[in-house]
Amino acid sequence: MQNQSFITEFVLLGLSQNPTVQKTVFVVFLLVYIATIGGNMLIVVTILCSPALLGSPMYFFLAFLSFLDACFSSAITPKMIVDSLYERKTISYKGCMIQLSAEHFFGGAEMIILTTMAYDRYVAICKPLHYSSIMNWRLCGILMGVAWTGGFLHSIIQIIFMFQLPFCGPNIIDHFICDLYPLLKLACTDTHILGLLVVATSGFMCMIIFCLLLVSYGIILFSLRTHSAEGRRKALSTCGSHIAVMVLFFVPCIFIYARPPSAFSFDKVVEIFYTILTPLLNPLIYTFRNREVKNAIRKMWKRLLVVSDEK
Numbered sequence: 582m583q584n585q586s587f588i589t590e591f592v593l594l595g596l597s598q599n600p601t602v603q604k605t606v607f608v609v610f611l612l613v614y615i616a617t618i619g620g621n622m623l624i625v626v627t628i629l630c631s632p633a634l635l636g637s638p639m640y641f642f643l644a645f646l647s648f649l650d651a652c653f654s655s656a657i658t659p660k661m662i663v664d665s666l667y668e669r670k671t672i673s674y675k676g677c678m679i680q681l682s683a684e685h686f687f688g689g690a691e692m693i694i695l696t697t698m699a700y701d702r703y704v705a706i707c708k709p710l711h712y713s714s715i716m717n718w719r720l721c722g723i724l725m726g727v728a729w730t731g732g733f734l735h736s737i738i739q740i741i742f743m744f745q746l747p748f749c750g751p752n753i754i755d756h757f758i759c760d761l762y763p764l765l766k767l768a769c770t771d772t773h774i775l776g777l778l779v780v781a782t783s784g785f786m787c788m789i790i791f792c793l794l795l796v797s798y799g800i801i802l803f804s805l806r807t808h809s810a811e812g813r814r815k816a817l818s819t820c821g822s823h824i825a826v827m828v829l830f831f832v833p834c835i836f837i838y839a840r841p842p843s844a845f846s847f848d849k850v851v852e853i854f855y856t857i858l859t860p861l862l863n864p865l866i867y868t869f870r871n872r873e874v875k876n877a878i879r880k881m882w883k884r885l886l887v888v889s890d891e892k
Contacts, residue, residue, distance in 0.1 A: 587748065587749040588674055588748040588749065590672065590673045590752065591672050591673075591674070591677050591759065592669065592670065592671055592754065593664060593670040593671070593672060593754050593757060593758075593759075594670070594756065595661070595665065595670050595756075595757045596665075596849060596853075598668075600668075603665045603666075606661075606662075606665040607665040607666060610658060610661060610857065613658070613858070614857075616861055617658070617857075617861040618655070620861065620865065620868075621647040621648070621650045621651040621864050622651060623864065623878065624643065624874065625647050625648050625651075627881050628644040629644065631877040631880070634874070638701050639698070639701050640873075640874075641721055642694060642701060642721075645694055645725060646691065646694050646695070646698070646826075646863065647863070647867075649687050649694060650859075650863050651860070652687045653687035653688060653691060654860040654861075656683035656684050656687060657680070657856045658856075660672070660758070661757050661758065677759035677764070678740060678743060678744075678759070680758060680759045681739060681740065681759045681760065681761070681764070682736045682737075682739070682740050684760070686732045686736035688732070688735075689731055689732035689733075689734075690728045690729055690731060691728075691732075692731075692786075692787070692830070692831075692834075693724075693728040693731045694728045695790075695794070695826065695827055695831075697727075697728065698823055699798065699823060699827070700797070702820055704716055706801050706804060706820075735786075738782055739783070742761075742775055742779070743761075743764060746768040746772070747768065747769045748764075748767055748768060748769065749769040750769050754767065756849060756852070757849065757852075757853075758852070758856070760837075761838070762776075762779070765779070779838060780839060780840065783834075783838035783839075784835065784837075785839060787831055787839060788835050788839050790831070791827070791832075791835060794831075798820060798827075801816070802820065818871075822866050822867050825866050826859075826862075826867070829863070830859055833851045833852070833855035834855055836851050
């Protein structure tokens with residue numbers, strides 16, 4: 582495919598041009614990134630080191646989600662942190678395409694894994710007697726493969742769109758990352774059709790999956806009427822965490838992509854929430870509301886302390 586771009590780099594305006602604000606951005610988002618990676622990898626390591634948790638499909642998918650969150654944040658936040666140290670923030674054309682590809686690859690995979698986790702909860706609560714036979718490890722492996730494949734296909738579609746565009750004029754992106762709509766505004770051609778395709782492939786996909794997830798959780802909550810009080814409490818606690826994470830991910834995604842390519846003043850704030858804060862909040866939501874994960878973390882720390890004392 583022949584790329585007609587004449588631009589070799591883009592200039593990112595970032596969150597602010599004010600040096601004082603940029604210093605604040607550097608400190609705040611460096612701390613957020615460290616906490617995001619630390620929190621998500623703590624969940625991954627805890628689950629991998631706890632046979633009781635790793636033997637459950639729910640925690641297997643939770644470890645996968647935490648890994649995706651760490652990768653998703655790493656595709657965006659480090660570049661933003663480094664840029665806050667410079668007055669002129671640039672990214673090469675190739676670097677821009679790589680960032681765009683990574684963002685949609687991990688975002689697409691996360692969308693599918695959140696759907697998988699909802700299906701897991703549906704089977705566990707609505708078909709408890711058949712849970713072990715339905716959610717077997719073969720199916721878990723297939724669903725994990727579907728998540729990677731779906732993320733890859735979603736990413737490839739976006740990149741194919743972008744490689745069709747000639748960039749020969751302005752190269753200033755009024756954003757802190759390379760994303761679809763800011764790039765469409767810079768193309769030296771009519772992007773009306775491509776804008777609609779973005780809405781169809783990203784926006785409507787988010788909306789459809791979000792609506793299906795809401796329906797599935799509605800069915801789950803409705804079926805809890807027949808459960809005991811203790812069963813209802815445990816199921817509501819687990820589903821509450823899933824629903825909170827789902828809303829944090831899908832609502833900003835729908836706001837950004839399920840509309841025509843027009844810029845709003847608070848787009849950057851929504852994008853920060855969706856790309857940087859949501860991966861930070863996910864491990865907090867799951868850890869604080871889940872007794873088994875907290876107990877597993879405590880046991881792991883105790884084991885580490887014992888090992889360090891022996892040395």
